[in-house]
Amino acid sequence: MEKEQFKIEIVPLRDKLAGCARRLLDDPEEVEDVVQEVFLKLWYIREELSNYNSVEALAMQTTKHLCLNRLKSFQFRQKEQLTESVSISDEVTPYSQLEQKDSVNQVMRIIDRLPGLQQIILRMKHVDGYEVEEIATLTGSTPEAVRMNLSRARRRVKELFFKM
Amino acid sequence: MQTEKQKHIEELLERFFDGETSNTEEQELYSFFNSPEVPEALESYRSVFGYFETGIKEEFHEKIVENERSFPWKSVKKWLWVGISVAASILLFLVYTFRTEQPDPFNPYEGSYIVRNGVRITNMDEILPELEYTVREVEDRQEQAEQIAGYLSRKEKQLREQEINATNPYRKILEDNPNKYFRQEMKTILYSEYK
Numbered sequence: 608m609e610k611e612q613f614k615i616e617i618v619p620l621r622d623k624l625a626g627c628a629r630r631l632l633d634d635p636e637e638v639e640d641v642v643q644e645v646f647l648k649l650w651y652i653r654e655e656l657s658n659y660n661s662v663e664a665l666a667m668q669t670t671k672h673l674c675l676n677r678l679k680s681f682q683f684r685q686k687e688q689l690t691e692s693v694s695i696s697d698e699v700t701p702y703s704q705l706e707q708k709d710s711v712n713q714v715m716r717i718i719d720r721l722p723g724l725q726q727i728i729l730r731m732k733h734v735d736g737y738e739v740e741e742i743a744t745l746t747g748s749t750p751e752a753v754r755m756n757l758s759r760a761r762r763r764v765k766e767l768f769f770k771m
Numbered sequence: 772m773q774t775e776k777q778k779h780i781e782e783l784l785e786r787f788f789d790g791e792t793s794n795t796e797e798q799e800l801y802s803f804f805n806s807p808e809v810p811e812a813l814e815s816y817r818s819v820f821g822y823f824e825t826g827i828k829e830e831f832h833e834k835i836v837e838n839e840r841s842f843p844w845k846s847v848k849k850w851l852w853v854g855i856s857v858a859a860s861i862l863l864f865l866v867y868t869f870r871t872e873q874p875d876p877f878n879p880y881e882g883s884y885i886v887r888n889g890v891r892i893t894n895m896d897e898i899l900p901e902l903e904y905t906v907r908e909v910e911d912r913q914e915q916a917e918q919i920a921g922y923l924s925r926k927e928k929q930l931r932e933q934e935i936n937a938t939n940p941y942r943k944i945l946e947d948n949p950n951k952y953f954r955q956e957m958k959t960i961l962y963s964e965y966k
Contacts, residue, residue: 717822718830733827736794757790761823765788768819 610745617649617656618747620663624670631674639752641673644724646746647731673723717767725760732757777810784816797823 624645628638645666649656659665718726731737739757743750783800786792792800803809804820880902884893892898948954 716830716833718827718834729827730831733823734831738794739790754790758788761788761790764822765819768822769815 610741613650613653614744617646617662617666618745620666621646621747623663624666627667627670628674631671632677637677639748640724640756641670641677643746643748643752643756644673644727645669647724647727647742650745651727717764720767721760721763724756725763728753728757729760729764777813780813784813 621642624642625638628641629635632638632641648669649662649666656662656665718729721729728742731742732739739750739753743753746753780800780803783792783796787797787800801820801824804813804817805824809817878895880895880899883895883898883902884891885898885901886892948957
């Protein structure tokens with residue numbers, strides 16, 4: 608499946624997917640992010656799309672799951688903030704030492720520390736060399752919306768580098 | 772000259788982190804940070820741009836290789852399940868056929884006997900034809916009885932209809948009146964009352 612076909616067959620699903628996401632998420636910016644991510648995920652499996660009975664159903668399911676993931680991680684983030692504020696202590700306990708050792712052993716790739724959408728956008732831009740405008744046509748969104756996510760991803764990478 | 776270049780690069784940097792640079796401008800940034808003439812103020816960006824130029828590619832490549840490495844395991848697991856289920860169904864099939872291969876000794880005439888001249892005959896081979904003949908005769912009789920019962924019920928129905936017609940007060944009117952629509956109307960009345 609090439610770009611033109613993708614644009615004709617897949618991108619028109621955008622309204623439906625946005626509707627689905629809007630039912631689960633309140634923030635219109637998050638809705639936009641989820642829709643972008645769904646389209647880019649579909650773009651990377653474009654060769655296999657013909658194996659599915661209904662690409663629409665696949666896209667809807669993906670949208671639903673991404674929304675639920677976001678809701679879950681939001682709850683998780685809140686809980687994390689709460690526990691963080693509770694245990695502020697400089698004491699060196701065996702537990703905290705063990706924790707630190709674990710986190711050192713577990714060297715994560717930088718890319719794995721970014722949210723899914725930012726990962727995909729970085730992949731499109733830096734691995735496959737797409738321009739922002741091309742990404743925007745594939746997701747049916749505006750170049751500004753893509754640029755914003757690209758900007759966030761690059762700034763996040765910079766932050767991670769300067770922290771190390 | 773040097774400062775002008777630095778200004779240009781700083782502007783590009785700004786736009787890079789706003790996501791506004793084109794691919795060619797990004798190439799320019801990469802080659803600038805690869806060159807030895809990076810000013811001290813921008814030195815810290817060198818590793819970041821090394822990552823943007825090649826690091827991301829490597830990480831994605833690693834990821835894909837990892838996925839491929841874990842993939843065969845998945846398919847092996849799948850085939851293992853297929854194998855197990857095939858074996859189980861063959862086993863079930865064999866057990867089933869073994870059980871059914873043993874002749875099922877069900878005999879509807881088991882324990883039958885015929886008393887002839889005060890002698891009780893239990894030899895199956897001898898009495899079986901006679902038994903079967905008897906059973907067939909019984910079945911024939913039953914069939915005849917059913918036919919008669921059917922005939923009787925038909926006859927009864929016929930008689931009842933006749934009776935209805937004879938006692939029906941509208942019937943005379945119906946017969947006398949040649950008007951088609953009137954007759955139709957009457958018929959509906961007749962059948963609604965006597966059904």
